[in-house]
């Protein structure tokens with residue numbers, strides 16, 4: 708079995724334990740797909756960025772468990788460090804690659820990253836791209852609004868179908884009202900700021916249309932909400 712397949716075998720069952728679809732395995736599938744596209748366009752190796760993509764949100768499992776136990780929250784990126792080290796040791800990654808992947812996972816949720824670690828930059832970009840477009844808006848409704856207006860199984864099953872995802876997004880937005888709508892508008896404002904924070908030109912090119920789509924959705928929602 709090659710190294711990447713071994714990584715997937717180690718991490719997938721962990722993500723599958725998560726209740727919230729926004730952070731579970733489909734999120735990792737999308738982020739790693741983004742990472743592959745960015746590395747191809749940038750003409751750089753995908754190995755370390757991809758492994759960091761598979762490991763970056765492993766801390767969400769402990770985060771969810773802490774919430775259930777009523778314990779105080781800790782940043783999920785920090786909670787991802789220990790399980791990431793476990794995966795890297797299991798697949799025998801050491802030296803510079805080890806250090807770069809662990810750093811990338813540790814800083815992935817920072818708003819900005821000023822260092823020189825390309826793996827960290829590509830991981831941040833791959834993760835942020837996920838917030839744009841109809842899939843990202845559906846994620847924002849759940850994450851910021853706290854509600855799923857359509858069955859998450861349907862969202863996940865259609866995640867590769869842009870038109871079907873847009874339909875689910877429109878359906879959800881027509882049902883989104885009042886305080887929840889205000890929270891979603893605020894959340895989308897937060898997400899839209901990510902575009903200018905993208906490190907690579909490739910990530911900006913990949914997502915430009917979906918960024919414009921998200922911007923328009925937010926403008927329309929502000930009119931509906933009359934704020």
Ligand SMILES: [Fe+2]
Nearest residue numbers: 763764815816
């Ligand atoms: Fe994260």
Ligand SMILES: [Fe+2]
Nearest residue numbers: 738763764834
């Ligand atoms: Fe993530």
